[in-house]
Amino acid sequence: MSLPVTGFSHVRLTVTDIARSRRFYDDVLGLPVAFELPADADDATREELWWLFGGVVYEVPGGFFGLRPVAPAADTFTENRAGLDHVAFKLPSRADLDAAAARLDELGVAHAGVKDIGLGCLLEFRDPDNIALELWADAG
Template sequence: MTITTTGFSHLRLTVRDLAVSRRFYDTLFGWDVAVQVPADADAATRERLWFVFDGVIYSTPGGLLGLRPVAAGDDGFSEDRVGLDHLCFAVPGRADLDAAVEVLDSLGAPHGEVKDIGSMLLLEFRDPDGIALELSAPKG
């Protein structure tokens, strides 16, 4: 028997510096914050929001995406280790990929060129921790 799923509920990325990562994700995507621990939170609030891990959880069109600031400052992402290879977000079309290139350039974020891979268009880039990310758009 298999388990029927209806999509992803949430994903959390481990980051080194929450402020740096937030600037990147806020500037690039502008997602609404679903949950974060207020800076002036009391002990009861911190206990109730334990699952945020002093990070932030965004509400995205496909579910929730969290940033958890627990990585050591000298740690780095590698898609060649067990775990995440990359994460790809869908965008409506080619114009969105071209606009993303401009935003990535303004952030100084490394990225490739928009590629036609046959079935779709793809833009590869990295976040401040070097996590491999992509944007994909349908052709046409």
């Protein structure tokens, strides 16, 4: 029996430095923040938002994308071990990918350039913890 899955709810990445990761994701993706612990949160609010673990959750169409600062400072990501390979965010068009590549250039973020692979186009780059990220646009 298969489960009636209707899509993804959320993805949360573990990061080594939440301030550095927030700057990166805010600058690169510019997603609206859905949940974060206010700096002046009282004990009741801290208890209510325990599941943030000191991180942040962004809103993406159809779900959420979160960052959780629990990885040791010297840790680094590799897609060549069990777990995550990469995270891809969908953009509307190739033109949006080209604009994203220009934005990455402005921010000094290394990337592999926009590649057309037939089914669509992609733009690959990495976050400050070396997590593999991709921007994708369907063909056509």
